[in-house]
Amino acid sequence: MSPLTKGVAAMKKTLFALATAALVIVFAPPAGSQGQISKAQLPVLTISAGQSNDANTVNAVLEEAGILYDYCDVPTVEMLNAGVGLAGKKSAEGFHVESYTDTAKYPKGTPYKTVIIAIGASLKGMGASGLTVDAEEARVRKIIDACKKKKIFLIAVHPGGEAGRGPSGSDNERMIDAVAPFADFLIVTKDSNKDGRFTKVAALTKAPLIQVDYALGMVDILKKVFI
Amino acid sequence: MTRERWIKSILAVLAVLLMLAGGLPLARHRHAQVPVVAGPGVTNVIKLSEFLPALRGTMADTNVYVLEGQEPGGKVLVMANTHANEPAGLLAALIMIENAVVEKGTLYMIPEFNASAGRNTKPGDGYPLYFDIPTEWGHKRFRMGNRDASPLEQWPDPDVYIHYPDRQSLSFNDVRNTNRTWPGRPDGPRMEQVTFAAMELMRKNKVNIAIDMHGAETMFPVTNCIVAPIKSSKIATLVSMTVKAMEGFDNHVEPSPQNFRGLSHREIGDFSDTLPFLLEAPIPFLDQPTGPKTTQLLLDGKDAFLLSLSKKKKLFVPYDENGWPMEKRVGQHCSVTLEILKQYSKKNPETAVRVRGVPKYADLVKNGVGHYFHDPSKAEKKSVFYE
Numbered sequence: 258m259s260p261l262t263k264g265v266a267a268m269k270k271t272l273f274a275l276a277t278a279a280l281v282i283v284f285a286p287p288a289g290s291q292g293q294i295s296k297a298q299l300p301v302l303t304i305s306a307g308q309s310n311d312a313n314t315v316n317a318v319l320e321e322a323g324i325l326y327d328y329c330d331v332p333t334v335e336m337l338n339a340g341v342g343l344a345g346k347k348s349a350e351g352f353h354v355e356s357y358t359d360t361a362k363y364p365k366g367t368p369y370k371t372v373i374i375a376i377g378a379s380l381k382g383m384g385a386s387g388l389t390v391d392a393e394e395a396r397v398r399k400i401i402d403a404c405k406k407k408k409i410f411l412i413a414v415h416p417g418g419e420a421g422r423g424p425s426g427s428d429n430e431r432m433i434d435a436v437a438p439f440a441d442f443l444i445v446t447k448d449s450n451k452d453g454r455f456t457k458v459a460a461l462t463k464a465p466l467i468q469v470d471y472a473l474g475m476v477d478i479l480k481k482v483f484i
Numbered sequence: 485m486t487r488e489r490w491i492k493s494i495l496a497v498l499a500v501l502l503m504l505a506g507g508l509p510l511a512r513h514r515h516a517q518v519p520v521v522a523g524p525g526v527t528n529v530i531k532l533s534e535f536l537p538a539l540r541g542t543m544a545d546t547n548v549y550v551l552e553g554q555e556p557g558g559k560v561l562v563m564a565n566t567h568a569n570e571p572a573g574l575l576a577a578l579i580m581i582e583n584a585v586v587e588k589g590t591l592y593m594i595p596e597f598n599a600s601a602g603r604n605t606k607p608g609d610g611y612p613l614y615f616d617i618p619t620e621w622g623h624k625r626f627r628m629g630n631r632d633a634s635p636l637e638q639w640p641d642p643d644v645y646i647h648y649p650d651r652q653s654l655s656f657n658d659v660r661n662t663n664r665t666w667p668g669r670p671d672g673p674r675m676e677q678v679t680f681a682a683m684e685l686m687r688k689n690k691v692n693i694a695i696d697m698h699g700a701e702t703m704f705p706v707t708n709c710i711v712a713p714i715k716s717s718k719i720a721t722l723v724s725m726t727v728k729a730m731e732g733f734d735n736h737v738e739p740s741p742q743n744f745r746g747l748s749h750r751e752i753g754d755f756s757d758t759l760p761f762l763l764e765a766p767i768p769f770l771d772q773p774t775g776p777k778t779t780q781l782l783l784d785g786k787d788a789f790l791l792s793l794s795k796k797k798k799l800f801v802p803y804d805e806n807g808w809p810m811e812k813r814v815g816q817h818c819s820v821t822l823e824i825l826k827q828y829s830k831k832n833p834e835t836a837v838r839v840r841g842v843p844k845y846a847d848l849v850k851n852g853v854g855h856y857f858h859d860p861s862k863a864e865k866k867s868v869f870y871e
Contacts, residue, residue, distance in 0.1 A: 310721065310737040317721040350742065353714065373488035381741055420736060420800075 293465035294481045296392040297410045298370035300341050300484070301362040303328045306397045307432040308382030309344045311375040314416045314472050316355070319373075321476045324483050327369075328355040331386050331396065334403045341367040351386040371410045371483075372400075374436050377417040378428035390428050405439065412482070413440035415455065418448035433458075435445035440464050442482070444475055506607075513613045514603045514634075517870040519860035520578055520595070525551040525585040525841065529869055532594065535688065536670055536681035543637050544597040544674050547869060548592055548685070549581045551839075557589030558692040558828070558835030561685065561758070564594070564600065566663045566696055566748065568601035568629020571782075572765050572813035573697025574624075578871075579818065579856045580842050592685060596871045597696075598662040598678065600633035606757050607814045615779045617810075619854035621862075628651030628782070632660035638674040648672055652745040663696070666751035679751075686758045688693070692762045692835050693828055696748040699767030702790060702799040702808070706738050710820065711762040713753040714738040719831070720761060723823040731819050731845045732804065733812070759828070763820050765813040766801045784809045815848035 290343035303319065303326050305312035312330060319326050329336060329343055330353045336343045341358045348354050358367075374397070383393050404411050413436045415421060423429040437443060437458045443466040445455045450468055459466035467478055485493070522529065528550040533539035562580065564573035577595035584591065596602045605628060607613050631811040635641070638660055645659040646652075659673055668680030669722075684812050688695060699812035700707035712720035717737060724735045740749040752760035768785035769777060775787055786807030794803040801808070822842055829836035843856055861866045 310717065313717050313721040313737065314725060317718055317725065319562055320718070321722070379739070382739060385739070385742060417736075471725065473725045473729040 263417060271417055274371075282464060294467060294478060295410075295412075295465050296484065297412060297482050297484060299324070299443070300339065300358045300367055300369050301326045301371040301373060301403075302332070302343075302369045303373045303375065304332055304400065305330045306376045306436045307378035307393060307428065308386055309375070309379035309417065309421065310382070311377035311414070311417050311421065315375040315414050317472050318416075318472065318475045321473075322479045322483075324479060325357045325359050326373075327358050329353065330382075330388060331388070332400065334399055335371065337372070337403055338364065338368060338407075341365050368407065370407055371412060372404050373414055374401075374440070375410045376413060376415045376429075376432050376434050376436050377421045380428065387441075394431055396437050397432070401436065401439045410442070411440045412442045412444065413437050414475065415449040416444040416475065418446050419451060421449060422452075422454075436464055440442065443467070444469070444478055446470070446474075453475060481483030487695045490497075493779065498510075509613060510605065510607070510792070513627055514636075516614070516625075518624075518626055520547075520549075520869045520871055521545070521582050521586060521858040521860050521863040522867045523841070523858075526581060526584075526838075526867075532678065532681045532685070535684040536671065536677055539674075539678055539681055542674065543600045543603060544598075544678050546594060546596050546678075548594050548870075549585045549869065551581075551584055551591040551593065553586035553588045553590065553838070555588040555838075557835040559590045559592070559689055560693045560825065560837055561594070561682070561691045561694065562596040562684070562695045562697070563748070564697045565599075565602050565629060566597045567631045567661070567698060568596070568598055568604070568627075569606065569631050569770065570624065570697075570699030570767055571615070571628065572699050572767065572810060573600075573763070573817055575617070575810065575853055576697055576817035577816045579814065579853070580821075582854055582858050583843070584839050585841045587838040587840060589688075589835070589839075591837070591839065592689070592691065597682070598629075598633055598675070599871075600637040600674070601660075601662070602627060602629040602871070603630065604630040604634035606630045607871035610777045612777065612779045612782065615782050617783075617854045617857065618852070619859070620859050621760060621859040622855060624857050628776070628779075632657050633662070633675050635660070641862065644719045647745045649678060652869070654746060658746065662696075663748055664746035666746055666748050667755040679748075679762040683755060684754070686752065686756050691756075691758045692825060692832070693837075694748065694752050694758045695821055695824060696760070696762045697821075698762060698764050699765045699770065699813060700764040701771040701862060702766045702768050702803055703771050703773075703798045707766045707802050708734045708816075709736045709738045709764050709765045710824075711740050711747075711749045711764065713749060713760065715753055716759040716761055719759065719827045720743075720744050721823065722751065722827045723820060726827070727816075727819055727823055729783045733816055733819070733845055735816070735820065735827075745797065752820045759826055763817055765816045766803075766808045768808050782810075787834065810853055811848045814853050815843070818842055818848060819845040
């Protein structure tokens, strides 16, 4: 082969490789992109990281989606480990428990397969539960460690929008730091992710990220998650 | 007469003239009447004193408009002007009275809940005495009220208001604030009697939902929201999510703090089976760092100082050069109220409440508040009531 022919062949190979790379970059979905809905299993426990009303938002969304769940705003690791029914604990001042899991399918004590964490800080909510921000952060980290040990699927949800964010180091951001990097799946509103915070977390952890326009949009997402 | 006597006499006359110049407008304001044209849905108008006779004949007694549907169903109490310097709720309530038709259930509407506050004002803060809403038939004039009842109805104030029944210490003037005197008592100070009477209305009629419409500053985090205790929070959350997604205005839920006593969203739920919801829409007029407190500011919410603060992210609402006009605030209240009824009725079909004829947020923003008020001069006399 003449040098000219070799050069043309090499150039063709290079051009082909560049074109292929371009196609891959354009068409291959990056980790954590819109559209990748993870699957999760029941029974599910919903909890709060920060004690804002966002936990109620998650519960309301699950109800609209027809998914039965257990909920506690400040569960201990023992309650998590006790499984469905949360060891029979009852609501009291500053402590809220609800149990709607279908016990015909998942009898009391069945280990949770999924935990949904609603991220959003409220000093009012934390105060009502007798918690400081530091105590809440420590409590949430313990729960997440326990979930990881038991290989429970963690879904982090941030429905609060821009109001649920703040400057670096603020209560809201501390809760995001405590939860988002450990989530197996992230669902946020576009408003919550205006600065790309959750996109960056998802890119690092490779967890799928779904963004919705409004919290109500999470109903359809969660219906597909828990098939 | 000596020179000194002349001066004293002239000064005395000047003082009287000043008192008259200042006092006569206040007296006129106190006795000014706002006509309300009861709409096709109003089946009865009673007085709050029916639930506590001690209120009869006092300025604290107030109209309760009953809208009873053909089909029995749930019962709803809607209150406005608990704070009479937050008039978006009053306007929303009057729009409902003049237009709503109840198909199922019953509405009890109290547009001037703190009737005394509605006849009080805050001249020291430069409040206007009245504001006008343009309508298709002219201007409809409303009194601008104050947050608290007038000392003419209830005096003196204690040094510290000890809340009944849990004895929490509140600010002295909160004894005249009907959002601090719940649940009230029949032999307490006048405003406690007002809230007691409302509790009796709810208990005797087995009211399912109570909605209390308010306005809050843009610099206050508890604005653009529904404040709800735990028992109302699921419905409140669904309402908030739905109006945000489907009607395009901001709303969130604030939990009712268990340790802050006297408020409707706390005590109504604690002392009855009724589900309480307190609605807040932004009212730039009440923010501290604004320009003069003019009727224009009250109506359109536009203020250069607030705009500057908004750019510095000091406000809790998305505020721009369009301000926060009355149409938006009234629209928010109407839409949130309707959505509360809808979400409650979905979960409680036996005690559902179905209402038609009430405009929603988009309608009010498009048509204006005045579009929904009827001309009292053209209405039948028996349909015209006065607030």
